[in-house]
Amino acid sequence: MSQKEESQKATKIKTAVGEINNAKIKDSEQPKLPWLVSSAMFLAPLCWYGPIGSTRSVLIPQLFSQIDPAQKVWAVGILATVASITSAIANLLFGAFSDVTRSRFGKRKPYITLGTIVLAIVLVIIANVNSIPAIIGIWIVAAAAENAIAAAIYPQISDRVAPKWRGTVSTFYGVGFTIAQQGFALLAAQFLGNVKVGIYTMAACTVVLAFIHELLIKEKGNLDEPKVPLNKDTLKKYFFFPTHDARDFYLALGGKFFMVVGTTIITTFELYIFTDYIGQSTSEAGKSISVFSMIMLIIGVFFALVGGPLADKLKRVKAPVVIATFALGAAALFPLFVQKPWAMFVYAIIAAFGNGLYNSVDGALNMDVLPSSDTAGKDLGLINLANTLGQMLGAMVASAIVESFGYQSIFIFAVAMEIIGGIAILNIKRVH
Secondary structure (H helix, E strand, O other), X not given: OOHHHHHHHHHOEEEOOEEEOOOXXXXXXXXXXXXXXXXXXXXXXXXXXHHHHHHHHHHHHHHHHHHOHHHHHHHHHHHHHHHHHHHHHHHHHHHHHHHHOOOOOOOOHHHHHHHHHHHHHHHHHHOOOOOHHHHHHHHHHHHHHHHHHHXXXXXXXXXXXXXXXXXXXXXXXXXXHHHHHHHHHHHHHOOOOOHHHHHHHHHHHHHHHHHHHHHHHOXXXXXXXXXXXXXXXXXXXXXXXXOOOOHHHHHHHHHHHHHHHHHHHHHOOHHHHHHHHOOOOHHHHHHHHHHHHHHHHHHHHHHHHHHHHHHHHHOOOHHHHHHHHHHHHHHOHHHHHOOOHHHHHHXXXXXXXXXXXXXXXXXXXXXXXXOOOOOHHHHHHHHHHXXXXXHHHHHHHHHHHHHHHOOHHHHHHHHHHHHHHHHHHHOOOOOO
8 A cells, every 4th residue: 555545544543434535523522412513404405495496396386277288397497497407507607606605604505595585585576486397497596596595505515524423413414305305395385276476485485494593593604714726736626526535426416317217207297296296176185295295205204214223333334325326216116007096195195104204314415426626516416416417307307207108107107217226326335
């Protein structure tokens, strides 16, 4: 072994989730769990993903049904595609910009604050628009604002948490994300009869929760950090794809991409699955979505809570993510073969287990495979790119499949995507 390799090996920090050499804060500098940061990260997904995600998946499809029922399927697909392209660009740019920002407010807070304000304003505008093309066009701004928040808020774990606490803090984030996914979908379903009020409610939730998050995280100014010079090397480092020690990083990115594609092609048409595939009325579908979301919420939160501590105890983080991804594929088999509401509820039970476990542990895995802590915002933005591109492809494919082969075929595609995603994560070597 060379002297350089020995030096690199010596700087790695052995933890329950792998060997970490990308930490800004050492374990010795943070002997106790940072509870305020943990609480803030619990609220983080509730700030942006909950309100915007439930608006996109529940309220906007209902709004499109009211405006033009004949074009609603393609309208949802186009909206998701346009938004995902915008999100892919915005997430990378805002993540990189937050890495190099030096201000008296810190590097992340400016993007979270401005993104929240813009997102809330745009949602209010959309609630008062009665044109599908106009809504799709305005949604570009909403997607950019959403990703300004997302790109800056998640790297706060890398900024503020020592390696030994990452699994625990990721559990806080995972529980929050599960509640954001399902709790807000449940809340949004209550407004299917009054979409405008529902969107207003989501806008208000974004502002209030982001404000509380900022109070808890207490991000300080970072004017004392060295400024990043603008030259060829820094542009390559902060604004381009990583190339050194990045194999596992790309496997994690690919695994997330296929996992998201598999889930998105189902969740994108959750309302239409109950109405057009199963044959329920809008009011019946609203009740079914409420039951579906309640199942996803309760079971998802439970496994999000136990997933992180279990991974720490077993000293494994990769295996739970693999199991969760395969579980999401298995869940889709039930509505594939049974065209009844109960089949979707069984899907919800199994998918809730998979989502909860995935959300709890995936964050720690992502942190462990980062090539560098200096570029955490950009690199986590790339991983989130897998999320946005997965949503885009999932929505595009779902729209095409539904129009060509019917709703049943989307479940076949979902199973295939989850299997591929699980295999990609299984091949990660750095993390146990």
